[in-house]
Amino acid sequence: EVQLLESGGDLVQPGGSLRLSCAASGFTFSTHAMSWVRQAPGKGLEWVSVISGSDARTYYADSVKGRFTTYRDNSKNTLYLQMNSLRADDTAVYYCARAQQWLSGGFDYWGQGTLVTVSS
Amino acid sequence: SYELTQPPSVSVYPGQTARITCSGDKLGDKYASWYQQKPGQSPVMVIYQDNKRPSGIPERFSGSNSGNTATLTISGTQAMDEADYYCQAWDSSTGVFGGGTKVTVL
Numbered sequence: 001e002v003q004l005l006e007s008g009g010d011l012v013q014p015g016g017s018l019r020l021s022c023a024a025s026g027f028t029f030s031t032h033a034m035s036w037v038r039q040a041p042g043k044g045l046e047w048v049s050v051i052s053g054s055d056a057r058t059y060y061a062d063s064v065k066g067r068f069t070t071y072r073d074n075s076k077n078t079l080y081l082q083m084n085s086l087r088a089d090d091t092a093v094y095y096c097a098r099a100q101q102w103l104s105g106g107f108d109y110w111g112q113g114t115l116v117t118v119s120s
Numbered sequence: 121s122y123e124l125t126q127p128p129s130v131s132v133y134p135g136q137t138a139r140i141t142c143s144g145d146k147l148g149d150k151y152a153s154w155y156q157q158k159p160g161q162s163p164v165m166v167i168y169q170d171n172k173r174p175s176g177i178p179e180r181f182s183g184s185n186s187g188n189t190a191t192l193t194i195s196g197t198q199a200m201d202e203a204d205y206y207c208q209a210w211d212s213s214t215g216v217f218g219g220g221t222k223v224t225v226l
Contacts, residue, residue, distance in 0.1 A: 035215060037163075045155070045163065045206050047215030059213040062121065095162060103210050106153025106168040113162055 002026040002109045004096050009114030016086050016118070022079040022096030022111055030054055030074040033099035035107060036081050038092035038116075048094070049081070052102055059103075064090075086118045122211035124218035131224045138194040140221045142207030145188060150209045152190035154183060157220075158203045166205075167192060199225050 008020040022034070036048040049060045049070040058070050069082040079096050093115050097107035124144045132138040142152060152170050155163040165174050167183035170190065180195045190209075194201055202225045207218040 037215075037217075044204075044220040045157075045208075045217040047208075047217060050213075050215060061214065097163075100168060103213055104151055106151070106165055106208060107155075107163075108165050108168065108174060110162040110164070 002098065004098065004109055004111035006094065006096055006111040006114040009094065009116045011117045011119065012086055013120050014087060014118055017082070017084045018086065018116060020081040020083070020094055020096075020114055020116070022081075024077045024079065024096075024098075027098070029072075029077040033102050034072065034079045035097045035099055036070060036079075037095045037097055037107070037110075038090075039095070039113075040089070040092040043092075046092070050099060050103070051079070083116070086116075088118050090116060091118045092116060122209075122214065122216050124207055124209060124216050126205075126207060126218040126221045128219070129222045129224065131226055132194075132197045133226050134199060135196055138197050138201070138223055140192045140194075140205050140207075140223065142190040142192070142218045143188055144190075144209065144216075147188050147190055147209060148186045150185075150211070152183065152185045153208045154181075154190075154192045155206045155208065156201075156203045157206065163206065194223070197223075197225055201225060 005023045035050045067085045093113040095113045098109040154167040157163040170185035171183040
C-alpha cells in the first residue's frame with residue numbers, strides 16, 4: 001500500500017525557515033517524481049514544486065522560486081521541502097504527492113498534509 | 121503564466137449528470153487530471169490522462185479533453201459525490217491547478 005506521511009509543519013514567524021518531510025512507503029521511491037502542493041485556508045490547490053526520481057531535477061512555482069528548495073534522499077525514501085524567508089501568504093496545508101509521469105501525468109497518491117502557519 | 125479556469129460551483133439533483141469544465145489555452149494538447157476533495161480530506165485522483173479512471177474510482181466518473189476544454193462528467197450523481205473538484209495539467213515544467221468547482225447535490 002502506497003503511503004505518504006508529511007511532517008514538520010509548525011507556527012513560524014515571518015522571515016523564518018522551516019523544513020517539511022514526506023516519508024514514502026509501499027512503492028519504489030527512487031523511480032517516481034514527487035511534488036509538493038499547498039492549500040491556503042479556504043482556498044484551492046496550488047502546485048509548489050516537482051523533483052525527478054533519480055537525478056533530482058527540480059522546478060518551482062514562481063511564488064516560491066528562490067525561497068523554497070525541494071530535495072530527496074532516496075536511501076531514506078524521504079522527500080523534503082526547505083522553506084526560507086517565509087511570508088504570511090505561505091500559510092497553508094502542504095501536501096506531498098506522487099507524480100505518475102515526469103511533467104506529464106497527474107498525482108495519484110497524496111499525503112494527509114501538514115499545516116504551516118506564518119504569523120508573528 | 122498558464123491558467124486553468126473552472127466554474128466556482130455546479131449544482132445537480134441526485135441521479136442526474138454533473139458536468140464540470142476546465143478551460144485553458146490548447147488544453148487538449150496536454151493531459152488533464154481531475155481530483156475530488158471532501159472537507160478536511162486530502163485530494164483524491166478521479167481521472168488521469170484525460171479519461172482514465174484510477175483503480176477504485178466508480179464508473180460514473182468520466183472525462184474528456186479537446187480543444188481548449190477538459191470536462192469531468194459525473195453520471196448518476198450521488199450524495200457522496202458532493203465535494204470540491206480540481207482539474208490539473210502541466211504547462212512545460214510548471215504544474216497548474218484550476219481554481220476548483222464546488223459540486224452541490226441538491
